[in-house]
Amino acid sequence: MDIQFQPATTEAQIARIATLAREIWYEYYVALIGRAQVDYMVARFQSASAMLEQLGEGHCYFTIESDSPGATEVGQPLGYFAIQPQPSVGKLFISKLYVRQSGRGRGTGRRTLEFIERRARAWALEGLWLTVNKGNPSIAAYRRWGFRVTEAIVMDIGGGFVMDDYRMEKAIEASLQP
Ligand SMILES: CC(C)(COP(=O)(O)OP(=O)(O)OC[C@H]1O[C@@H](n2cnc3c(N)ncnc32)[C@H](O)[C@@H]1OP(=O)(O)O)[C@@H](O)C(=O)NCCC(=O)NCCS
Numbered sequence: 001m002d003i004q005f006q007p008a009t010t011e012a013q014i015a016r017i018a019t020l021a022r023e024i025w026y027e028y029y030v031a032l033i034g035r036a037q038v039d040y041m042v043a044r045f046q047s048a049s050a051m052l053e054q055l056g057e058g059h060c061y062f063t064i065e066s067d068s069p070g071a072t073e074v075g076q077p078l079g080y081f082a083i084q085p086q087p088s089v090g091k092l093f094i095s096k097l098y099v100r101q102s103g104r105g106r107g108t109g110r111r112t113l114e115f116i117e118r119r120a121r122a123w124a125l126e127g128l129w130l131t132v133n134k135g136n137p138s139i140a141a142y143r144r145w146g147f148r149v150t151e152a153i154v155m156d157i158g159g160g161f162v163m164d165d166y167r168m169e170k171a172i173e174a175s176l177q178p
Pocket of ligand 1: 028097098099100103104105106107108109110111130131132133136137138140141142144
């Protein structure tokens with residue numbers, strides 16, 4: 001399957017991600033963290049206005065697109081991700097990485113991570129990091145891709161909610177060309 005990564009910089013592109021984010025978050029995270037926390041996190045972090053604010057803080061959003069017939073509904077992205085280069089510490093923060101349910105388990109996540117690693121190398125960064133809910137089965141995918149848990153983090157996000165996460169890190173593979 002052929003996939004491309006499309007930077008999202010305009011209000012229309014970000015609004016498209018907000019629609020996809022709602023779909024994925026309600027489908028995947030209610031079982032993990034409960035509906036009330038999903039309501040709160042979607043509104044606080046994944047609304048179009050919140051994401052536009054994040055662009056101003058150095059986060060770069062991308063959609064994962066496929067033009068293969070049948071890969072997903074016509075014109076709909078396969079997923080999305082956001083990355084934030086942090087040159088002062090030599091790292092790239094993967095702040096979002098979501099593939100819609102119908103596209104999971106077919107190598108899209110792995111190819112997206114390879115794209116992110118090439119970006120990190122092009123920016124002369126040496127490592128990747130992310131946070132993931134302690135109960136999220138996707139931890140297994142990150143381990144397969146070479147990430148290791150470096151810390152447990154409990155973060156107060158307001159509204160009476162906490163994010164109960166692991167921090168995971170991976171060194172950039174020197175063999176990947178920018
Ligand atoms: C995690 C996610 C981005 C991975 O993307 P994907 O396209 O499904 O992943 P891939 O098909 O590239 O598979 C990745 C690898 O991990 C393995 N894997 C994927 N999900 C797994 C799971 N739940 N348990 C065990 N292994 C898993 C696959 O076997 C595969 O191994 P390989 O690359 O050696 O063949 C995607 O499943 C997703 O969006 N999940 C829901 C939201 C989420 O948890 N996002 C991460 C937030 S921190």
